[in-house]
Amino acid sequence: MTTAAIIPNSVTLAGVKILIVEDEPEIAEIVDAFFRRENADCLIVGDGESAVDSSRWWQPDIVILDLGLPRRDGMSVLAQLRVGPVQPGVIILSALGEPIDKLAGFRLGCDDYVVKPFDPHEIVARAKVLAGRQRREAAHTVRSFGNIRIDVDAFCAFVGPQPLDLTPTEFKLLDLFVERGGRLITRGQIVDLALDEEAFDRSVDPHISRLRQKIKRQPGSGVRLTSIRGQGYRLDLV
Template structure:
C-alpha cells in the first residue's frame, strides 16, 4: 500500500533500465510497494522492444548500460516517445553530465547513491504532470485482437484457446505490428526469463497450430534466422 510520505503509484507501469541487479531490485521493491507495476531490463538494447511490448508510463534510466548506453537510449526516447517521462538515475554526477541529460530531454536526474523514497516521490510528481499516456488495454493486427484486460485473444469473433504463455507470446507479436521479436525478449516477457534460448520454440509451435486452426494461412509466425520471430497477418 502507498505510505503517507508519497501518493500511491497504483497501476502505473514503470520501466526500470538498470544493469546492476542490486539497484534494480531496490527500485523494483520500493516502487511495487507503492503498487506500481514494474518491468526491469538489463541493457539499453532491450528498451525498444520493452516500449512496444509493455507501454510504460515512466522510464527510470541508468546511463552506463551494456549494448547501448543511456545517452543513446534517451535520445531515441525523445524522438519516438516525446511525452513519456524519463528519470535518469546515474552515477555520473558532474554538472556537465546533468546538463547533457536535460539537453537530451530527461525530465529528472538523480545521482547515485540515492534514497529510494526520494525516487518514489519524484516518480509520483512526474506521473501526475498530465502527460502520461493512458493504458493500452486492447491491440489489434488485422483480424487478430488482444484483450489484455480480459487476458483473451480473438481472430475475428472467434476466441482462441490459449495457455498463459501462448497468450503472452501472441500479445508480444501482435503489439509490434510485423516487426521481429527476439527470442530473448519473448523469454523475458512470456517465460519470466527463467529459460534457455530455444525453450520458447515449442510454445511458438503450438501457437502456430492454434492460429492455423482458426485462420489458416492468413496468420503465420515466421522464424527469422538469428533474430527471432515475426507475426505475418494477411488482411
C-alpha cells in the first residue's frame, strides 16, 4: 500500500499556503504542479534569503525546503523559521540522505524529511498528514500579537520561544490585550473582563505595571503596552 493510499479522503490541501523553496526550476515546477492539483495556494522561491522574506510577508502554512540553496543554506532558513510565534510546518526535500543530515533537520525543528529522488505523490501525502495535524492543533485556542503567543487552553504565554512567568491575573490581562491587539481597552472593561469582581478602577494600574515589566524583560516581544491618559490601555506593535 502506498503512502498516498492511506491518507483519508477528508484531508484536503485546498487553500493551504505552501511555500516551495527549491533552486532547481524543474523540481520546483513538478512539486508546484502536484500541489496545485490539490487546490493548494503555492509560491516558489529559489534561494534562502527569499525564503525567509517570503515566510514573513506571505505567512505560509507549509514550507517545502531544499537544503542546498544559494544566498542562505536550508538549515539556516529552517532555524529562522523556528524563531517567530507563528511557525509553518516544514518538510525538507533534499538530496542529503545520510542519517546525520536527517538528524540535523529534525533537531532544528523540521516536521518531515524526504530524500531526492522522490515521488511527488509522497510529498503531497506527507503534506496532507502535516496539514491534518495543524488543523487538530488549531482547535486549541491560541492567540498571537507581535511576537507574543497565548495558549489559552494550556494557560501559558510566550515571547518568541521564551515562556512568560505570569500570575493568573496577569495571564488574563495579557490574553485580553492580545485578543484586542491595537485597540483601546478602558479601565472599566479591564475590571469587568480580566480582574476579580472585588477589583476597582485604580487597582488596574499595579497589575498593568507588573505585566509591562515582564514583557520588557523579554527582548523581541514586538509590542508595547501604551497608557492612554484618562481612558485606558492599548497593546501596540513596535
